[in-house]
Amino acid sequence: xxxxxxxxxxxxxxxxxxxxxxxxxxxxxxxxxxxxxxxxxxxxxxxxxxxxxxxxxxxxxxxxxxxxxxxxxxxxxxxxxxxxxxxxxxxxxxxxxxxxxxxxxxxxxxxxxxxxxxxxxxxxxxxxxxxxxxxxxxxxxxxxxxxxxxxxxxxxxxxxxxxxxxxxxxxxxxxxxxxxxxxxxxxxxxxxxxxxxxxxxxxxxxxxxxxxxxxxxxxxxxxxxxxxxxxxxxxxxxxxxxxxxxxxxxxxxxxxxxxxxxxxxxxxxxxxxxxxxxxxxxxxxxxxxxxxxxxxxxxxxxxxxxxxxxxxxxxxxxxxxxxxxxxxxxxxxxxxxxxxxxxxxxxxxxxxxxxxxxxxxxxxxxxxxxxxxxxxxxxxxxxxxxxxxxxxxxxxxxxxxxxxxxxxxxxxxxxxxxxxxxxxxxxxxxxxxxxxxxxxxxxxxxxxxxxxxxxxxxxxxxxxxxxxxxxxxxxxxxxxxxxxxxxxxxxxxxxxxxxxxxx
Amino acid sequence: xxxxxxxxxxxxxxxxxxxxxxxxxxxxxxxxxxxxxxxxxxxxxxxxxxxxxxxxxxxxxxxxxxxxxxxxxxxxxxxxxxxxxxxxxxxxxxxxxxxxxxxxxxxxxxxxxxxxxxxxxxxxxxxxxxxxxxxxxxxxxxxxxxxxxxxxxxxxxxxxxxxxxxxxxxxxxxxxxxxxxxxxxxxxxxxxxxxxxxxxxxxxxxxxxxxxxxxxxxxxxxxxxxxxxxxxxxxxxxxxxxxxxxxxxxxxxxxxxxxxxxxxxxxxxxxxxxxxxxxxxxxxxxxxxxxxxxxxxxxxxxxxxxxxxxxxxxxxxxxxxxxxxxxxxxxxxxxxxxxxxx
Numbered sequence: 001x002x003x004x005x006x007x008x009x010x011x012x013x014x015x016x017x018x019x020x021x022x023x024x025x026x027x028x029x030x031x032x033x034x035x036x037x038x039x040x041x042x043x044x045x046x047x048x049x050x051x052x053x054x055x056x057x058x059x060x061x062x063x064x065x066x067x068x069x070x071x072x073x074x075x076x077x078x079x080x081x082x083x084x085x086x087x088x089x090x091x092x093x094x095x096x097x098x099x100x101x102x103x104x105x106x107x108x109x110x111x112x113x114x115x116x117x118x119x120x121x122x123x124x125x126x127x128x129x130x131x132x133x134x135x136x137x138x139x140x141x142x143x144x145x146x147x148x149x150x151x152x153x154x155x156x157x158x159x160x161x162x163x164x165x166x167x168x169x170x171x172x173x174x175x176x177x178x179x180x181x182x183x184x185x186x187x188x189x190x191x192x193x194x195x196x197x198x199x200x201x202x203x204x205x206x207x208x209x210x211x212x213x214x215x216x217x218x219x220x221x222x223x224x225x226x227x228x229x230x231x232x233x234x235x236x237x238x239x240x241x242x243x244x245x246x247x248x249x250x251x252x253x254x255x256x257x258x259x260x261x262x263x264x265x266x267x268x269x270x271x272x273x274x275x276x277x278x279x280x281x282x283x284x285x286x287x288x289x290x291x292x293x294x295x296x297x298x299x300x301x302x303x304x305x306x307x308x309x310x311x312x313x314x315x316x317x318x319x320x321x322x323x324x325x326x327x328x329x330x331x332x333x334x335x336x337x338x339x340x341x342x343x344x345x346x347x348x349x350x351x352x353x354x355x356x357x358x359x360x361x362x363x364x365x366x367x368x369x370x371x372x373x374x375x376x377x378x379x380x381x382x383x384x385x386x387x388x389x390x391x392x393x394x395x396x397x398x399x400x401x402x403x404x405x406x407x408x409x410x411x412x413x414x415x416x417x418x419x420x421x422x423x424x425x426x427x428x429x430x431x432x433x434x435x436x437x438x439x440x441x442x443x444x445x446x447x448x449x450x451x452x453x454x455x456x457x458x459x460x461x462x463x464x465x466x467x468x469x470x471x472x473x474x475x476x477x478x479x480x481x482x483x484x485x486x487x488x489x490x491x492x493x494x495x496x497x498x499x500x501x502x503x
Numbered sequence: 504x505x506x507x508x509x510x511x512x513x514x515x516x517x518x519x520x521x522x523x524x525x526x527x528x529x530x531x532x533x534x535x536x537x538x539x540x541x542x543x544x545x546x547x548x549x550x551x552x553x554x555x556x557x558x559x560x561x562x563x564x565x566x567x568x569x570x571x572x573x574x575x576x577x578x579x580x581x582x583x584x585x586x587x588x589x590x591x592x593x594x595x596x597x598x599x600x601x602x603x604x605x606x607x608x609x610x611x612x613x614x615x616x617x618x619x620x621x622x623x624x625x626x627x628x629x630x631x632x633x634x635x636x637x638x639x640x641x642x643x644x645x646x647x648x649x650x651x652x653x654x655x656x657x658x659x660x661x662x663x664x665x666x667x668x669x670x671x672x673x674x675x676x677x678x679x680x681x682x683x684x685x686x687x688x689x690x691x692x693x694x695x696x697x698x699x700x701x702x703x704x705x706x707x708x709x710x711x712x713x714x715x716x717x718x719x720x721x722x723x724x725x726x727x728x729x730x731x732x733x734x735x736x737x738x739x740x741x742x743x744x745x746x747x748x749x750x751x752x753x754x755x756x757x758x759x760x761x762x763x764x765x766x767x768x769x770x771x772x773x774x775x776x777x778x779x780x781x782x783x784x785x786x787x788x789x790x791x792x793x794x795x796x797x798x799x800x801x802x803x804x805x806x807x808x809x810x811x812x813x814x815x816x817x818x819x820x821x822x823x824x825x826x827x828x829x830x831x832x833x834x835x836x837x838x839x840x841x842x843x844x845x
Binding site: 309311330331332334335336341343348350351353354355359362363364366367371374376378418 | 709
């Protein structure tokens, strides 16, 4: 089925070799090589954080690699901006579409390249004609004059594709294009992709969904932990083999093991639903237990956590805490019921960056014994915070240091400390060690284990397989807003989790 | 996630930063510097001392104490990351309402002929209530709709000015009782200003109210997740600011012994300037009442200094504008360097 390109003998449009890219604290890509042939759909898969996005962004000229080279049609190129990539025939269709909602379809496609009339003004007639001609090329029927905001996500995506084609792009990078589409729209998209392939375009297709991959991909490459694992034809692979390629790492990291002595049920949820994030979620969380929540990005895990904590309450469903039914409609309620929540985004929703370590620690506990007639009992609070800071081993010159000046790991410890001061019964931890260095990570793991041993119940969302497997007593796997399975620690392994997470 | 995570280093800046100096020290230096400059220029240009004149100093503080009272409230609003443009207009409405209830029986055409010679507490409470109501309106608009504070308080600013004019159809309210006029007499406005500053300095530094105010300004999302009732707290803060504007309106009308719809014009901008010169950050989370008091005094020194040197008022405004901008620029440098909160 591969159309034979003329310019390069092996029909290879894009070839990347030995790409490397590091961000502060993280090696995102390590020695990755890949070839994309002309007239093929090349799928790229991997877990969260496997390096897919980084690789794509390098190919699209958004990032420049630290090492390695890119070859287009056999010639080495250096892409320093998306504009340059576009000029070289590479277009990226972003997950979050980049269209201007209040402008027309035609204006969006040709922005910056509008055809002029004799007076030097934009010729709208020519603009419409070109847009129609473009749409005809792949059989789409959209009114060029429609305002983009009036169109569905699926149609906007087609406009993005048309825009890419208007640049005569040879390679289209699609980042999870079906994530916001209905099944019918996805079918239509696949038809368009097949049409483009028949016209000799190459498509680099990033996805989480296995089924899609078997449906449209000619080749599939797997990334894991920033490294290239292999490329194969979906025809030669089973689903299981693919999952093994995605997760087949050695679990060498040692985790502190919390004794499995689950006590009574402290938090119990039934039929929790919040469209379009999650549907019919039910689980029981026991005292002295870590319940891990695994899943891919977009599975609705964080939204579930936010709903439980009352930030964006679920639209239906019931929750019991220690046997009493509760209505978790605000964080105040959740806190007063003994819940605590450390969010996934430390900077956006966790730290008060401009305030001191002390002010960051004390904020959730300013009540009861620590406040008299509205006045904060400074000495008592400071003592409690200093003790907590010592307990957690926060590395800071003193409590009056601005939290901004601390490392990620220490900031995370402070946020944990903020909630531990409230003596919570139920801790919800969303990615508790994201962006934290190895040392602090181990300390945080130990701390969680100790809390659980003391009888706290922990709900831990994590995208890191080793963390989920190493820490949890049970693992709840979510996929597209639904629970696809709850595994006991003994039965859980990477393959089973990935199988449930990527239906 | 790759396991190869690089070891992060603690920001080296934090270790070599100067310690112990309160953040107000730099603005205090500016205040002293400005005063000494006028002193020097005074001897050169008009052969007089600027500072060694008790009367001048009292007048100087008197002139800015109304701005100061407003600025104490505005500082708190700015700490939450908001802004209050309505203060000047609230001064006018309050002045009108309070004055109308403070008329003596000698008044020829009293607004409420049957309500003259009332105890001074009546107009005062009425004025504070008007200010508080404006604050509640500001706070509610901001907390429960998604409109930015700038727009909400801009709307209230325009409407309140209209209400002030509508109240007596533009007629000034005069012939007020002596007891009411006493509120603006002597050093009373200065006392009110300093009392308000002291109360809210304590509130911001030592109470839960203060802690929550800073937290909301520093990160409203994190504040909400920490279990703070952000909407309710914002209403309280704007209500306090409104009430202080009301108090400023009472003082203004008492000093003038009349209520006029044009009172308090542009006061909101002077108050914001005082807070910003004093180190409050418009992006929230930072600001102190002590800074605002010094900022207010800087505005006072500039005003009376130019008058003292008999320089045109035009230049005064030009310089005042420059000081405001310079203060914010200096402030940004300070924050970029990563300051420490005491």
